[in-house]
Amino acid sequence: MVVNQYCKFDSQLLTVFSSFLFLAAMTAAFLAGPLTRAFGRKWTLFTAASTYVCGACLGGVSVNFPMLVTRRMLVGAGVGLSIQASPLYISEMAPAQQRGMLNIMFQLMIMVGILTANRSLHDQFALCTRNCEVHPPEAIG
Numbered sequence: 001m002v003v004n005q006y007c008k009f010d011s012q013l014l015t016v017f018s019s020f021l022f023l024a025a026m027t028a029a030f031l032a033g034p035l036t037r038a039f040g041r042k043w044t045l046f047t048a049a050s051t052y053v054c055g056a057c058l059g060g061v062s063v064n065f066p067m068l069v070t071r072r073m074l075v076g077a078g079v080g081l082s083i084q085a086s087p088l089y090i091s092e093m094a095p096a097q098q099r100g101m102l103n104i105m106f107q108l109m110i111m112v113g114i115l116t117a118n119r120s121l122h123d124q125f126a127l128c129t130r131n132c133e134v135h136p137p138e139a140i141g
Contacts, residue, residue, distance in 0.1 A: 013065070020069050021076040028080025035081070041089035048081035083110070 036044045055074030062068045087103050094102045 017065075017069060017072065020072040021079070024073040024076025025080035025083070028077040029084050030080075032081045032084030036085050036088060041085050041092060044081055044085040045089055048078045048085065051075070051078035051081070 032044060035047070039047075051074045055071045055078060058067060058071040058074065062071055087106060090102050090106060091099055
């Protein structure tokens with residue numbers, strides 16, 4: 001029997017790694033309210049964008065697991081800050097006739113992103129399970 005070792009999804013380390021983005025986003029979302037009051041929406045969004053860029057750069061040069069975790073935490077902080085501050089900034093800066101439409105578009109694009117990510121994950125899992133079927137050696141050809 002041939003079993004592909006790539007398709008084993010039981011790593012606790014991978015689970016912890018995946019969770020760091022969401023934990024950092026949740027923490028940053030709680031801190032975003034006081035930050036937007038203290039420094040304003042524009043500077044909070046600038047901080048969110050800066051953490052995105054730092055996280056992306058760190059992801060490109062990561063050589064070990066702690067660097068990858070730090071990268072996930074930076075990107076998560078950017079997500080949490082921008083999710084909180086963006087609708088506030090849009091509401092303040094948009095013309096009165098377009099405020100509702102722009103905020104609904106922001107929420108719609110968040111949902112489209114989540115749907116696309118989940119669909120991509122589903123497709124990857126389906127491809128992996130298709131490639132990881134156990135075949136007897138004589139059937140491989």
